Amino acid sequence: MQEIASRVYIENSYPGVTLGAINWPHGLILIDAPFRAEDARSWRSALLNLGGGVERLLINLDSHLDRTLGARAMDCTVVGHEKTASIFSERPLTFKAQPGEGGAEWEMVNGLGSVRWAPPEITFSHHLQIEWDNSPILLQHRPGPTAGSIWVELLEQQVIFLGDAVMPNQPPFLASADLPAWMETLRALEQPQYANATLVSGRGGVVLMEDVRRQIELLSRVQNALEALHRADAVPEQTLSLVDELLSGFQFPGEFRSLYRQRLVGGLIQYYRAKFCPTPETHASP
Numbered sequence: 001m002q003e004i005a006s007r008v009y010i011e012n013s014y015p016g017v018t019l020g021a022i023n024w025p026h027g028l029i030l031i032d033a034p035f036r037a038e039d040a041r042s043w044r045s046a047l048l049n050l051g052g053g054v055e056r057l058l059i060n061l062d063s064h065l066d067r068t069l070g071a072r073a074m075d076c077t078v079v080g081h082e083k084t085a086s087i088f089s090e091r092p093l094t095f096k097a098q099p100g101e102g103g104a105e106w107e108m109v110n111g112l113g114s115v116r117w118a119p120p121e122i123t124f125s126h127h128l129q130i131e132w133d134n135s136p137i138l139l140q141h142r143p144g145p146t147a148g149s150i151w152v153e154l155l156e157q158q159v160i161f162l163g164d165a166v167m168p169n170q171p172p173f174l175a176s177a178d179l180p181a182w183m184e185t186l187r188a189l190e191q192p193q194y195a196n197a198t199l200v201s202g203r204g205g206v207v208l209m210e211d212v213r214r215q216i217e218l219l220s221r222v223q224n225a226l227e228a229l230h231r232a233d234a235v236p237e238q239t240l241s242l243v244d245e246l247l248s249g250f251q252f253p254g255e256f257r258s259l260y261r262q263r264l265v266g267g268l269i270q271y272y273r274a275k276f277c278p279t280p281e282t283h284a285s286p
Contacts, residue, residue, distance in 0.1 A: 001046055002205070004198055005157040010205055011046070014039040016066035017202050020161050021047060022154065026132035027055025031152055031161050032202065033070035040073035055132070059139065060120060061163030061202055062146040063087040064173065072118035079128070080120030081141055083148030088119035102175065103263020144182025145173065160194070163202040166215045169251050170203060171260050172222075174267030179223040186216050222246070226268075230276040239268035 001011050001021075011019040020031030028047060034040050056076030060068050063084045071078050122128075130137040138153040145164035152161040164173060165186055189199070189212050201207045225242050243264045252260065 004200070004206060005154070005159050007052075008154060008157055008159055009050070010200055011043065012205050014043065017064075018200065018205050019043065020152070020200065021050065022137065023050045023052040024133045024135070025053050027053035027057065029130065029132070029137065030056065030058045030074060030076070032061055032067040033058060033074045035066050035069035037070075037073055040070045044074065053132075057130070059150075059152055060084060061152070061161065062149045063176075064146070064164070067202070068117070069115055072116055074118075077122060078118050078120045079122040079139070081148035081150050082123040082125050083143075084146070084150075085120045085123045085148075087148065088117055091117060102173070102266055103171075103259050103261075142185045142188070144178055144185040146176045147178070149185075158197045159200065160189075160197050161200045161202070162207075166199065166201045166204075166207050166211050168201060168204045168207055168211050168214075170256070171246060171250060171264050172215075172219070172267070173263060174222070175270040177267075177271060179219050179271075183216050183219050183223075186212055186219075218246075218249070222268075226272055226276060229272070234272075236269045236273045236277060239272045240265060242268060 001009050003009050007023040009021040009023065011021070014034040014036070016035050017032050019034065022029040022031075028050070030047075034043050056074070058071055058074050058076050058078045060071060060078060060080040063080075124139065124141075126141050128139040130139070135154065135156045138155055140151050140153060142149055142151045142163075142165060149163055149165065151163065151165070153159075165182065188194075189197075189209065199207050199209075199212070201211070222242070226239065229238055243261060246264055247257075247261055250260070
């Protein structure tokens with residue numbers, strides 16, 4: 001566990017996402033959860049050593065499985081965007097592990113079994129401010145990676161948990177993304193108020209503005225390539241021509257190559273189909 005500001009911690013040792021913990025005298029505010037049961041127990045044990053108040057609150061930065069599967073094991077009230085909550089209404093009550101094709105890290109783990117979801121109990125549409133102590137925490141809707149993606153901003157400490165908005169050294173999840181909205185979200189970090197902020201990626205920990213700019217460049221390149229394919233009347237499967245070049249731009253351990261390739265293959269096809277392929281309803285007569 002790394003303390004990145006006074007009483008603000010991140011943890012990168014578990015598979016999946018970067019975890020956060022804000023240890024206020026009133027209690028602990030947690031950001032995302034480990035998806036394996038044994039990791040959840042380990043994380044809860046580590047948090048006990050921080051002391052602090054007895055209250056617990058868990059914030060889910062979006063609806064991706066690897067940050068929401070472990071929410072129930074954290075045994076506390078869950079907060080998320082209303083669009084994240086709506087995703088849970090479309091899921092079965094219980095997650096049952098089966099082979100996935102989304103290219104997420106949980107798909108590499110055996111023995112997840114059945115897990116009962118813990119959807120957000122507190123939701124919001126635009127922003128929500130938590131005032132447990134003298135240092136307010138602002139939750140802001142920042143769509144792009146998903147429709148319900150949010151940031152957690154510690155206003156006095158100048159720390160921002162970005163979720164999947166910035167993903168250094170791994171390809172983005174595209175299936176549920178909105179690339180123009182994602183780029184607009186990231187450009188908000190160019191505002192003067194964020195000049196000295198500590199930025200925390202949901203998959204990698206502390207990042208720099210250089211990483212933000214690289215993410216914008218990548219997303220722009222993907223958007224332009226997909227638009228070019230659309231102008232050429234390409235079918236979704238032709239997006240596979242982009243995979244190898246995109247994958248070559250990342251540096252990652254070799255054991256993740258197949259997983260990340262699958263992430264791009266599925267993500268590009270689904271994104272192109274959703275954004276560029278007209279549905280039958282589009283051509284329906286009025």
